[in-house]
Amino acid sequence: MSLSLSRRRFAQGVGALVVSFTLNPSRIANAAPEQPIDPKWSADQQKELTPELDGWLRIDEDGTVTLFTGRVEIGNGVITALAQVVAEELSVPFESVSVISGDTDVVPNQGITSASTSIGVSAIVIRQAAATARHAIMEAAAEKFGATPEDVTVRDGMVATPDGSQELNLGEIFGGQEFAREVDMSAPTKPVEDYSIVGQSVARTDIPGKLTGAEDAFVENVRVDGMAFARILRGPSFGAKLVSWDESVKDMDGIVDVLPISHPGDERLARVEAYFTMPGDFIAVVAEREDQAIAAIERLRESVEWETSETLPVTHEELYDWITENGEPIEMVPNGDAGAVPPTFEELYADYESQMGDGVETVSRVYRGPYLYYAPIAPAFSLANVTEDRAVVWSSSQWPFGSRWMVAQALGFDSEEQVQIKGGSSSGLYGRRDDYDQEVDVEAAIISQAVGRPVRLQWSRQDEIMWSQYRPPQVLEMEALTGPEGEVRGLHTRVHTAVSGTHPSPGIFAMALQDTPYNLGPMPFEGFNTTGLLRTGYMRNVFSGYNLFALESLMDELAIEAGEDPAEYRLRHLEDDRAIDVINAATEAAGWSPSGGQGGSGMGISFALYTGEAGPSSAYMAYVAEVDVDEETGEVRVKKFTCAIDPGLVVNPDGVRNQVEGGVIQATSWTLKEQVQFDRSMVLNHDWGTYPILTFPEIPEIETIVVDRKDKPSKSIGEPVTVTVSAAIANAIYDATGARLRELPFTPERVKAALAER
Amino acid sequence: MAQLTLKVNGEERQVDVDENSALLYALRDQLELNGPKFGCGLAQCGACTVLVNGQPTRSCLTPAADVADAEITTLEGLKDGDKPGALQQAFIDEQAAQCGYCINGMIMTAQALLDQNPDPTDDDIKKALGANLCRCGTHTRIIKAVKRAAGKEVTA
Numbered sequence: 001m002s003l004s005l006s007r008r009r010f011a012q013g014v015g016a017l018v019v020s021f022t023l024n025p026s027r028i029a030n031a032a033p034e035q036p037i038d039p040k041w042s043a044d045q046q047k048e049l050t051p052e053l054d055g056w057l058r059i060d061e062d063g064t065v066t067l068f069t070g071r072v073e074i075g076n077g078v079i080t081a082l083a084q085v086v087a088e089e090l091s092v093p094f095e096s097v098s099v100i101s102g103d104t105d106v107v108p109n110q111g112i113t114s115a116s117t118s119i120g121v122s123a124i125v126i127r128q129a130a131a132t133a134r135h136a137i138m139e140a141a142a143e144k145f146g147a148t149p150e151d152v153t154v155r156d157g158m159v160a161t162p163d164g165s166q167e168l169n170l171g172e173i174f175g176g177q178e179f180a181r182e183v184d185m186s187a188p189t190k191p192v193e194d195y196s197i198v199g200q201s202v203a204r205t206d207i208p209g210k211l212t213g214a215e216d217a218f219v220e221n222v223r224v225d226g227m228a229f230a231r232i233l234r235g236p237s238f239g240a241k242l243v244s245w246d247e248s249v250k251d252m253d254g255i256v257d258v259l260p261i262s263h264p265g266d267e268r269l270a271r272v273e274a275y276f277t278m279p280g281d282f283i284a285v286v287a288e289r290e291d292q293a294i295a296a297i298e299r300l301r302e303s304v305e306w307e308t309s310e311t312l313p314v315t316h317e318e319l320y321d322w323i324t325e326n327g328e329p330i331e332m333v334p335n336g337d338a339g340a341v342p343p344t345f346e347e348l349y350a351d352y353e354s355q356m357g358d359g360v361e362t363v364s365r366v367y368r369g370p371y372l373y374y375a376p377i378a379p380a381f382s383l384a385n386v387t388e389d390r391a392v393v394w395s396s397s398q399w400p401f402g403s404r405w406m407v408a409q410a411l412g413f414d415s416e417e418q419v420q421i422k423g424g425s426s427s428g429l430y431g432r433r434d435d436y437d438q439e440v441d442v443e444a445a446i447i448s449q450a451v452g453r454p455v456r457l458q459w460s461r462q463d464e465i466m467w468s469q470y471r472p473p474q475v476l477e478m479e480a481l482t483g484p485e486g487e488v489r490g491l492h493t494r495v496h497t498a499v500s501g502t503h504p505s506p507g508i509f510a511m512a513l514q515d516t517p518y519n520l521g522p523m524p525f526e527g528f529n530t531t532g533l534l535r536t537g538y539m540r541n542v543f544s545g546y547n548l549f550a551l552e553s554l555m556d557e558l559a560i561e562a563g564e565d566p567a568e569y570r571l572r573h574l575e576d577d578r579a580i581d582v583i584n585a586a587t588e589a590a591g592w593s594p595s596g597g598q599g600g601s602g603m604g605i606s607f608a609l610y611t612g613e614a615g616p617s618s619a620y621m622a623y624v625a626e627v628d629v630d631e632e633t634g635e636v637r638v639k640k641f642t643c644a645i646d647p648g649l650v651v652n653p654d655g656v657r658n659q660v661e662g663g664v665i666q667a668t669s670w671t672l673k674e675q676v677q678f679d680r681s682m683v684l685n686h687d688w689g690t691y692p693i694l695t696f697p698e699i700p701e702i703e704t705i706v707v708d709r710k711d712k713p714s715k716s717i718g719e720p721v722t723v724t725v726s727a728a729i730a731n732a733i734y735d736a737t738g739a740r741l742r743e744l745p746f747t748p749e750r751v752k753a754a755l756a757e758r
Numbered sequence: 759m760a761q762l763t764l765k766v767n768g769e770e771r772q773v774d775v776d777e778n779s780a781l782l783y784a785l786r787d788q789l790e791l792n793g794p795k796f797g798c799g800l801a802q803c804g805a806c807t808v809l810v811n812g813q814p815t816r817s818c819l820t821p822a823a824d825v826a827d828a829e830i831t832t833l834e835g836l837k838d839g840d841k842p843g844a845l846q847q848a849f850i851d852e853q854a855a856q857c858g859y860c861i862n863g864m865i866m867t868a869q870a871l872l873d874q875n876p877d878p879t880d881d882d883i884k885k886a887l888g889a890n891l892c893r894c895g896t897h898t899r900i901i902k903a904v905k906r907a908a909g910k911e912v913t914a
Binding site: 074075076077203204207208210211212213214215217218220221223229253289290291292294295376377378379381426427428429430458460461654658661662663664665666687689693694695696697699702 | 792858
């Protein structure tokens, strides 16, 4: 079908101003591939997908600049940061840049707002778009002024001749015109020393609306004419089959329809089965009012009959043994330059074995981490309006284009362009709506299609916990070789995990370990995956959180065996200046003074470079935790975190601090409290009582030192800020008590058990 | 089904409800107020908090019919005309939000605290907000924002 121009009208996602205009569809090259599109685009690939500058930037006659981005605001402040990048590169006041985000009919496809890549990857193409635009503007101004482009200056949105005799604002030069050129990925950019907007703690543009109840602050607030409300009743086990239900529910006040849906069985869901929730029939209730849908669900719940099943091979209590025994070898995704042939496991292991000999000791440890749940405060929601050959879906997806593909597939549309996903600013997700985890959009779409009305589907809190996907568990078997000085001569790691479904990609199981800046000698890795358990996903930091819990705990154990200060021991294995600097910054600010395993109060340190120096999120972090341990109750009180972070050139220092503080608190919650439990039928956690997260009385004080490296590329930090938390706490517990915790979470029972083992 | 008059942010508003219909859905879906959020429907997280006669109340489990005679205040009701109110401005000044979905509950609960205790300590604030959940980890900034608002009130 052809696109009508009127469909390209839209409202601005951030700020109160509403603009509407049309763009030439040919300028926005959102191709409609038949197969799922690969979400992992580099900056160059993002440019290739939308080569025309007009797909990225627009300048109005009043001089305002509009950025179009496929990235969405889920709480990290990226929309503000991307606007800073544009304002800086165009030399316009920050206030004159507005951002339109997440609407698949008008924004460029920039992959997933995920994996800490908005600043590290997407900002690169956006900066180049702005740099290209700046050169176009200078050329146009030079023509108007009768000058050469090199002589034209741009400052604060004003374009002038060097002597200032002629001066026009950006809108007067270029307002309303098409750039009609491609984004130049090598266009010269502004020298960093001239920056006045990037590097400033600009206040986030989305925050005032979120704090005052503005409608456009959250996509969850969207209401459309004729909208009905849907809720879902799911079975008591994975794979539950619906046997019977009380059809009189249809006669309740306000009920529009009651739709039993088979899963597996429903052909629409079958088209996206690889990416859908765990199997299990469900009943959707559609009502005029949300409270009527809830009342009908409650009445259904009393009378419905399910045939339940036990589809899981083990419970959470047997999980670690099961995955250690049943895993299939994983082919590891190697590091290094494209085209370079990395050493094989056999070669690395031979090298590792060759380190053994006189005076070399072997230290073996096992570390474990459970399934974790994203735990967004907002349960999944979607608002879909499906007509015969067209669907509009208001979604909190982290990947509007992935959601577009899923919905088009499920509805059996010919083209993805028949679906418009309107994303933008939504609740925090932490990976919950990453990749093809867009089942709620599919459900809303098929329900809307069935009733012929716009439908707002709201998942319950219980379903949001029990039918989610989860961070896969890991068992890390580590074997270190240490030399006469206690130095590490080699590290052999076996990672056992349990990815079920399509993601996370098991091949990245060694992330943040395989590219550690520590000099640890040869590091052979083996990975093993067990399928057939809970559905998994890309939760914030993926495998690296447990990998670094293990490595940074092990480094601490080795330091203590060597009789050395844990911070000094780490420094001894590092040559990278940036690594050394963050460790020194953290220990100095924290007043590093470990007590050596006694007294009930202690300090622990943890360091990481996230995903290797070349990665999009390769921030350096060193965190010092201070804890009190109550040896009677086993309760751990995290008193303070002192955090040093070097994310390269800092775009927004307060934004970095906000992310560090949030990362510390979320990861402290994982470390002390969180574990997904299940029997052979179902996840057992079902509310905030059974999946508790950290609360106000438990939060630590947090001090953050941001090391601004203007000479290094800006890196994303949403994931990295969480990875150095668990080991810092484990190491601090050891420093306080002499008890070593190697299994997450550190519940009072586990702490007491570790204390008893001393 | 019955029509009910609610007094919300100083105005009388008509809503259609049943006996057990929760206040949250009347506010969000019928009165189109965006402040209170659906978070759990179990009165566990606090995202739906409104003030009922000045008391922080979980609107997701409170029947609308039970508060027909009460003064209901939502996040919108704390604004100062078109501008953010004092506590909201303190949150903006501290950049005390990440995703912001829980913040409605934080601000409404903190407003009730400040109304009763204009000079709260950190522990008072932590205790008052102890049953309000935030997943992004904005807690330290929220505490600072409440203190900032208290300071303003003291010096005003």
